[in-house]
Amino acid sequence: MPDQAWIEGMPEHLDFESDGLRRYWVQLDYVHDNRPQRLAWPLVVCRRGRGPSVLVTGGTHGDEFEGQIAATELIHRLDPVRVSGLLLIAPTLNRPACLAGARRSPIDDADLNRRFPGLAGEGPSAAIARFVTSALIGRADVAIDIHSGGEAMEFVLSSNLQGRPGSPDLAAGLPALMAFDAPYAIVFDEVKAEGAMPHRGTLEGAARELRKFAISSEIGGAGRVTPVSMQVARDGLRNLLHHFGVLKDPAARLAAQSRSRLLLLARPEHYLAAPVKGHFVPRCWLGDEVERGQPVADLYQLDSGTLARQEVRAPSSGILVAAARRGPVQPGEDLLYIAEPFSP
Ligand SMILES: [Zn+2]
Known part of the structure; x- marks a missing residue:
């Protein structure tokens, strides 16, 4: 059962407006096999005054662990006094998949990152996507969705940003991409080739549709965590939260001090x-x-x-x-x- 400090809450009763730290088990209703079901889904809401609104998500794919753990560590060490604005933390986005350590949900076999914005559909993945889009992305200025390569792929330790070379949007987003300070910072763009990034139905895509800033990562993968990949995720999240001004940290590295090597992944021949x-x-x-x-x-x-x-x-x-x-x-x-x- 959830810890005493965590409270159960229906989506319509969550408090996003009062100052303070609230740890919720959000009760998400869905239908599976023609039966009503309920998923308890962890969400931390921390507000202090006015300021930027930032959403942190891990576990969009359940076989990518760095984001789940970095977001969980953030919950454990979060000091509300250091927050300016609104910080939303969802450490296990596709919770059934996270608990199974699998990319897809074992309940409805859905890849959650192909289900956004989740307007249609009755399984747990659609219910999660719908809630995240309306209640969380809708309130946020910035979405930080931490990915790794998963079971299927292994990536260099990298921050990721979708953008078109030469566009004002990319120029505006580059400081955040560099502030993450992973060994590599990768700009990716629409590619016609089948299977290439970015895919349809992603959390980042849903955020951009709502004119929010979305940033992601590919921190290793191969279905496991290493001490180095974990440290890159931890430091990257700290640096980004400082960069956006929602959680100041004197230890954060600034964009101008970034050691990331900037790369472009945007053509079919890549x-x-x-x-x-x-x-x-x-x-x-x-x-x-x-x-x-x-x-x-x-x-x-x-x-x-x-x-x-x-x-x-x-x-x-x-x-x-x-x-x-x-x-x-x-x-x-x-x-x-x-x-x-x-x-x-
Ligand atoms: Zn992923």
């Missing part, structure tokens, strides 16, 4: 998919510089009569920022992402 089925064996790894045409991986077709090996070459020059974690892959599955150095 994404390398498997041309054939096979066992994926990368020849280079995250952070490596590669040249266009360089062999970067092999696919071993162990089920072919000749046990054939197919060489896979880099479609562009740049830095290897993501790699598939699986050995056996199907044609069209993502193998490697190659980002290019970017100076706005």
